[in-house]
Structures are given as structure tokens and as C-alpha cells.
Amino acid sequence: MGFWNKLLKIDRRWIYTIIWLVVMIPLLFPFKIKPMAMPPVTRLFNYIDTMPEDKALVISVDYTPDIQPELHPMCIALLHHAFATKRKVGLLTLQVMGLGLGEAAIRQVTEEFNAHATTHEDSIINGEDYVYWGWTTPIITILLGMGERITNVYPVDYYGHRTESLPIMKHLKNYDDIGIVVSIAGSSIPISWVNFANTQFGVPIGCGATAVSAADYYPYLNSGQFTGMMAGMKGAAEYEQLVADKFDELGIKWELRRKGTEAMSSQTAAHIAIMIFIIIGNIAYFVTRRRKK
Amino acid sequence: MSADPWTWIAAILTLAIFSFLYKENPFYRFAEHLFVGVANGYAITFYWHRVLVPSLINPVSHGQKLWLIAIAIIGALYFTRFIPKVSWLVRIPIAVVLGYFSGAYIPRAIDAQILQQLRATIVTRSMFANWQSGLWAVIIALGVIATITYFFFSAKRKGILKPVSRIGIIFIMVGFGASFGYTVMARISLLIGRLQFLLGDWLGLIH
Numbered sequence: 001m002g003f004w005n006k007l008l009k010i011d012r013r014w015i016y017t018i019i020w021l022v023v024m025i026p027l028l029f030p031f032k033i034k035p036m037a038m039p040p041v042t043r044l045f046n047y048i049d050t051m052p053e054d055k056a057l058v059i060s061v062d063y064t065p066d067i068q069p070e071l072h073p074m075c076i077a078l079l080h081h082a083f084a085t086k087r088k089v090g091l092l093t094l095q096v097m098g099l100g101l102g103e104a105a106i107r108q109v110t111e112e113f114n115a116h117a118t119t120h121e122d123s124i125i126n127g128e129d130y131v132y133w134g135w136t137t138p139i140i141t142i143l144l145g146m147g148e149r150i151t152n153v154y155p156v157d158y159y160g161h162r163t164e165s166l167p168i169m170k171h172l173k174n175y176d177d178i179g180i181v182v183s184i185a186g187s188s189i190p191i192s193w194v195n196f197a198n199t200q201f202g203v204p205i206g207c208g209a210t211a212v213s214a215a216d217y218y219p220y221l222n223s224g225q226f227t228g229m230m231a232g233m234k235g236a237a238e239y240e241q242l243v244a245d246k247f248d249e250l251g252i253k254w255e256l257r258r259k260g261t262e263a264m265s266s267q268t269a270a271h272i273a274i275m276i277f278i279i280i281g282n283i284a285y286f287v288t289r290r291r292k293k
Numbered sequence: 294m295s296a297d298p299w300t301w302i303a304a305i306l307t308l309a310i311f312s313f314l315y316k317e318n319p320f321y322r323f324a325e326h327l328f329v330g331v332a333n334g335y336a337i338t339f340y341w342h343r344v345l346v347p348s349l350i351n352p353v354s355h356g357q358k359l360w361l362i363a364i365a366i367i368g369a370l371y372f373t374r375f376i377p378k379v380s381w382l383v384r385i386p387i388a389v390v391l392g393y394f395s396g397a398y399i400p401r402a403i404d405a406q407i408l409q410q411l412r413a414t415i416v417t418r419s420m421f422a423n424w425q426s427g428l429w430a431v432i433i434a435l436g437v438i439a440t441i442t443y444f445f446f447s448a449k450r451k452g453i454l455k456p457v458s459r460i461g462i463i464f465i466m467v468g469f470g471a472s473f474g475y476t477v478m479a480r481i482s483l484l485i486g487r488l489q490f491l492l493g494d495w496l497g498l499i500h
């Protein structure tokens with residue numbers, strides 16, 4: 001058996017080992033990469049950055065723990081952006097498995113901000129600056145119900161408080177008070193937001209998608225049904241970069257943990273390795289086919 | 294290295310799942326079954342505490358919204374699936390759910406996913422405000438027409454249909470390539486996430 005034949009029949013565990021090493025080594029010894037924000041990410045960032053101050057950002061935490069590495073950094077970056085620019089935030093999840101992830105994200109970011117806050121105005125307060133509505137079902141009832149009155153859909157928040165008693169809800173009654181909904185999902189939930197909130201109520205929709213779904217969502221960007229989109233971990237890293245630049249612009253000195261950006265050297269190395277595998281695999285295929293003839 | 298026992302449990306379960314890459318083994322099967330059980334238990338708990346208790350049990354037990362009892366009975370008919378003699382009753386809740394969701398979904402889906410998508414493929418003068426957007430608009434319109442032509446199976450591919458459907462298959466292949474590239478990125482991202490956890494949160498080698 002020749003070299004190319006052996007290569008075509010290589011034990012796949014060797015491939016796994018190489019990929020493990022290629023991903024692991026840059027995590028231990030990273031090389032610096034500054035992500036360049038692509039137009040879909042920039043559009044989303046700019047929209048949130050410039051939307052009227054009385055409008056809230058709603059983040060729909062529609063992802064589950066299995067795809068957390070790709071999507072959780074997006075949620076964190078959005079919260080950093082919103083709180084740095086003093087936006088009111090509403091969080092909800094349409095996936096029961098996303099409940100804990102939404103809570104973890106809001107807890108992490110509020111702790112970061114509050115650790116550096118010196119006044120009440122600087123602090124991020126539950127019920128005043130943000131509300132976590134939690135989860136309920138079914139999706140259609142939620143998406144249509146929020147167009148009438150959010151407190152009817154979510155009578156109590158995640159922590160068990162009556163939503164009508166929360167100060168933030170005085171100015172957050174229905175879709176009219178929402179500047180944009182960003183659905184971060186690994187499923188087709190962002191399309192449900194488009195179908196109901198955007199088509200019926202005209203609410204702008206942003207999307208944070210897993211890379212697998214991203215190709216399917218570009219038509220919605222092209223049609224304007226999505227205001228902007230973050231695609232996969234790279235999209236998260238791009239948004240993190242824009243937020244870091246915003247922090248510099250606002251004079252916020254403390255350092256952000258940027259998990260998406262930290263992963264980019266591993267991602268780059270793995271992509272190069274896979275491209276090499278594809279090229280070698282194709283050469284081996286054509287060489288062995290010619291020999292068979 | 295982490296002193297948190299939960300981090301250790303998560304790390305050991307992660308390694309158990311990864312052990313499948315070597316070969317099928319009892320550690321992998323244990324972790325897989327544990328995950329399925331925990332995920333279902335978690336979901337059922339929240340359905341009970343966040344949906345059934347506040348939306349059905351609390352109001353009915355206080356004598357309010359008694360009509361919910363009828364809805365609950367219709368919903369409970371799903372369980373007739375387990376009794377062969379009356380299993381046909383399951384069609385009632387299925388019909389109710391199907392009717393409600395079809396009525397709510399179809400009109401909006403036609404608007405959002407067909408009409409608005411079609412509108413986005415129409416080339417207008419405003420799209421040529423700069424040459425790049427104009428070029429992309431023409432490419433998108435051509436791509437849509439060529440791809441739909443490729444899936445036009447009720448006529449033989451000859452004459453004008455033949456070259457246009459050939460162009461269609463090129464667009465489809467480019468789409469597949471983009472999807473495959475994104476899929477690779479997604480899978481690698483998931484591996485990175487787990488390694489960030491193992492090397493960072495568990496072993497403390499990255500900060």
C-alpha cells in the first residue's frame with residue numbers, strides 16, 4: 001500500500017488528536033488577533049448604540065448549554081454594551097434550558113459593573129436597570145402577548161417578583177417600548193421573532209446565531225428583517241471588539257474578559273489545519289484514482 | 294486547579310463524553326444517559342413550577358378561571374396514547390394544537406418568509422446607489438431565478454432551461470460550501486469552549 005493509500009485509510013483518531021493539539025496549544029500560548037467587525041455585526045452594534053434612550057434592549061436567551069461556547073459570549077458582550085451606554089435591558093428565554101444561562105450572564109455582568117460603581121447611578125440594579133422575565137411557554141403566545149402587555153405574559157419575573165411592581169416595567173409595557181430584540185439561538189427561534197414581533201408589530205430584530213445556522217439567516221439580513229447578526233464565535237469576538245472600543249471611547253478603564261476573542265487564535269489554527277486536511281485529502285484521492293485507472 | 298467539586302464533576306463528565314472519540318465505552322454511555330435524564334428532569338420541573346402551577350393549579354384552586362379545567366382535560370387526553378382502547382382520543386388535543394398554531398403561524402409565515410423574501414430579490418433603481426450594492430442585488434436575483442429553475446422538474450432540461458439550471462447548481466454548491474465552512478467553525482468553537490473550561494476553569498492553566 002502506497003503513501004497516499006495509507007493516508008486515505010488513516011485512523012480517524014489521529015485526526016482527532018491533531019485537532020485537539022491544534023486547538024489546545026494556541027489556548028495555552030495564544031497569538032494576538034484583533035477581530036475585524038463585519039458589516040452584519042457593525043450594523044447590529046450601531047443600531048443598539050444609536051437607538052433612542054427611552055427604548056429598551058431585549059435579549060432573548062434562546063440557547064442551551066450544548067452551544068454555550070458560541071453564543072454565551074454574544075450575550076455577555078450585548079449586556080456590556082447595553083449597561084455601558086445606560087440602556088434598559090429586558091431578558092427572557094424561550095428555551096427552558098436557557099434559564100440558567102441567562103441568569104449566569106446577567107449576574108456576571110452586573111457584578112462586574114457594580115464592582116466598579118461608586119454611586120447609585122453607576123450601579124446596575126435589578127428591577128430598575130434590567131429585568132429578567134425568565135421562561136414561559138408556548139412561544140407564539142409570548143411573542144403575540146408581548147405586543148399587548150408584557151406583564152400579562154410574565155406576571156412574575158425569574159426571581160419571583162411581581163413584574164407590575166418593578167420600576168423598569170413602568171416604561172416597558174409592550175413592543176412600543178422596545179428598541180430591538182436580539183434573539184441568540186441555535187434553533188429557528190429568531191425566525192419566530194421575525195414572523196411575529198417584526199412582521200406583525202414592526203419590532204427590529206437582531207440575531208446571534210450559531211455558525212451552523214448562519215448561512216440560512218443571510219436572506220433575512222438581505223431583506224432587512226434582521227437588523228444585524230452575529231455569526232458563531234467569530235461574530236461574538238467581533239462584537240466584543242466593538243464593545244472594547246466603545247469602553248475606550250467612554251473612558252471605562254477596567255478590563256473585559258473576552259472569551260470569544262480569546263478563542264480566535266485556536267479557531268484560526270484549527271481552520272488552517274482543516275484546510276490542509278482538505279487539500280491533502282483531495283490530492284490523495286486524485287493520485288490514487290489515477291493509479292487505479 | 295479548581296477546588297469546586299461541581300467543576301470536577303463537569304470536567305469528569307466532559308472527559309467521559311470525549312472518550313467516545315477513542316471508542317464506545319461505559320463511561321461515555323453513563324455520561325450520555327445521565328445528561329438525558331437530568332435534562333428531562335430539569336425541563337419537567339420547570340414546566341410544573343413555571344407553567345402548570347401558576348397558570349392552571351393556582352387560579353383553579355382559588356376558584357378563578359374554572360374554564361381552564363376543560364382545557365386541562367383536553368390536554369390530558371394526550372395520555373390516552375397509553376390506553377389502546379381509547380387511544381383515538383389523542384386526536385382531539387392534536388387537532389386543537391394544530392388548528393391554533395396553523396392559524397397563528399401560516400399567515401405570518403407567508404408574509405415574513407415568502408412575500409418579504411421575494412420583495413428582497415427585486416432589483417430597484419435605489420439599489421444602484423453604489424456599484425457594490427447594485428452588483429450584489431443583480432447576483433442575488435440571478436441566483437434565485439437560476440436555483441428555482443434547477444428545481445423545476447416538470448419540464449426536460451433543454452433549451453434555455455439547461456444553461457440556467459447549470460448556473461443554479463453552481464449557486465447551490467456555493468451555498469453548500471458556505472454552510473460547510475460555517476459548520477466546521479461551529480464544531481471547532483464547541484471544542485474550544487470545552488477546552489477553555491478544562492484548561493481554564495478546571496486546571497487553571499489559562500486565565
